[in-house]
Amino acid sequence: MTRLDVRDIPPVNRHPTIHDEFEALEPGEALTIVNDHEPKPLFYEFEAEVESFDADGYEVEQVAPDEFVATFPKVEA
Structure with missing residues (x-):
């Protein structure tokens, strides 16, 4: 993972960086991101645009007021 x-x-670079990291994963792996807000827009973006994103396996947990940990799994091959 x-x-x-x-x-x-910087916020303008976050989504491209996350997409690049996700693309580098092997099928069946997951990308966990730590963010300062709930990444719902990113979830919807992945759901709509990234075929290898396993939306059913997505998880998010708020661990502090400004800390959200979200897991974006990549579908198995």
Whole structure:
């Protein structure tokens, strides 16, 4: 599993960085991101645009007021 803390990445660069990291995963792996807000827009973006995203396996947990941990799994081959 790859973990990426995007809180220090400028907002304009976050989604492209996340997409690049996700694309680098092998099928069956997952990308976990740490964000300062719930990544619902990113979830919808992945659901609509990324065929290899396993939306049913998506999980998000709020661990602090400004810390959300979300897991974006990649479908198995």
